[in-house]
Amino acid sequence: MSLVRSRLLQISRIPVYQVRNAGHGYWNKDFQPGFDIPKTPEEKAAVAKKYNLLPEEYQPHQELHDIGLSMGDYPKVPDVAEVRKDIYYPYDLPTVRQNYGEARSPNMLFLTGEKSDPNYHEVNRWKDWQMFLALFGTVVFMFSGCLVDLKFFPPVAKRHYYNDGMKHYSYEPAE
Amino acid sequence: MGNRFDTMWDLHKHPEEAPHFNMIQKTDPMEGFAKGRKERVMVATEEEMISAKLPPEHRNYCAHFRIAFEQCKRKNYPFIKRACRHEFHNFANCENEDYIIRAKDFERERRLFKRKLAAEGA
Numbered sequence: 532m533s534l535v536r537s538r539l540l541q542i543s544r545i546p547v548y549q550v551r552n553a554g555h556g557y558w559n560k561d562f563q564p565g566f567d568i569p570k571t572p573e574e575k576a577a578v579a580k581k582y583n584l585l586p587e588e589y590q591p592h593q594e595l596h597d598i599g600l601s602m603g604d605y606p607k608v609p610d611v612a613e614v615r616k617d618i619y620y621p622y623d624l625p626t627v628r629q630n631y632g633e634a635r636s637p638n639m640l641f642l643t644g645e646k647s648d649p650n651y652h653e654v655n656r657w658k659d660w661q662m663f664l665a666l667f668g669t670v671v672f673m674f675s676g677c678l679v680d681l682k683f684f685p686p687v688a689k690r691h692y693y694n695d696g697m698k699h700y701s702y703e704p705a706e
Numbered sequence: 707m708g709n710r711f712d713t714m715w716d717l718h719k720h721p722e723e724a725p726h727f728n729m730i731q732k733t734d735p736m737e738g739f740a741k742g743r744k745e746r747v748m749v750a751t752e753e754e755m756i757s758a759k760l761p762p763e764h765r766n767y768c769a770h771f772r773i774a775f776e777q778c779k780r781k782n783y784p785f786i787k788r789a790c791r792h793e794f795h796n797f798a799n800c801e802n803e804d805y806i807i808r809a810k811d812f813e814r815e816r817r818l819f820k821r822k823l824a825a826e827g828a
Contacts, residue, residue, distance in 0.1 A: 691766060697731075702743065
């Protein structure tokens with residue numbers, strides 16, 4: 532009977548996985564966040580469970596809702612780029628450093644591994660300073676030579692003229 | 707190159723005493739020359755140089771060669787390269803020797819200055 536049932540299910544394409552994990556459905560409408568921001572603690576707990584979050588972690592996009600760009604009940608998730616995540620944590624999906632069913636930021640497409648790190652300059656301040664000093668320090672060092680009065684000239688004496696009031700000698704011995 | 711940097715550094719360290727490119731000789735020119743030195747002779751006269759319209763910076767001990775070269779150039783234009791090669795050779799040799807004498811003057815000044823510094827330090 533079970534074989535017949537599984538065959539029937541294959542043929543009829545009934546979505547059997549749609550309630551397997553909250554937040555992961557089969558149809559597009561199952562991926563859509565809820566329309567209203569939850570108010571009561573029970574509603575919040577239910578929504579947090581839907582997004583695989585603890586109730587105390589859950590926080591809606593209230594300010595976006597207030598200015599008319601509501602995200603529904605979708606939770607606030609910190610924007611952590613893939614390259615900034617711990618590489619030694621045992622992720623369910625190590626190639627993308629995510630866990631299965633993990634709530635993700637609305638900016639997730641900008642945080643994938645092949646994109647540039649948005650937190651680079653916050654993390655690598657010293658590197659930025661090193662580059663700045665290497666460039667402008669070199670320029671300042673080069674132009675600091677202008678502050679010293681150095682005379683660079685061919686080591687040759689003054690020109691000899693017959694009428695400059697001096698006696699000029701060649702290096703041949705006089706007879 | 708090292709010569710030039712040494713000269714520059716000497717002048718920076720001792721701006722008053724070190725030999726300078728525009729300096730009048732401070733040492734006795736006959737010091738150390740047992741046989742003496744030949745005095746340089748000006749061959750071209752003032753009138754020749756005036757008539758040749760030589761500018762003041764060219765009225766040096768090679769003026770007569772320069773005048774001959776200029777005369778040859780005037781006479782043989784435009785075949786200067788071929789016709790005036792001897793004149794040019796004389797003139798260039800004279801200028802070269804003049805430059806060598808000046809370089810020797812400077813080097814002599816520098817060495818005497820170094821000797822003086824060493825004597826003061828010792």
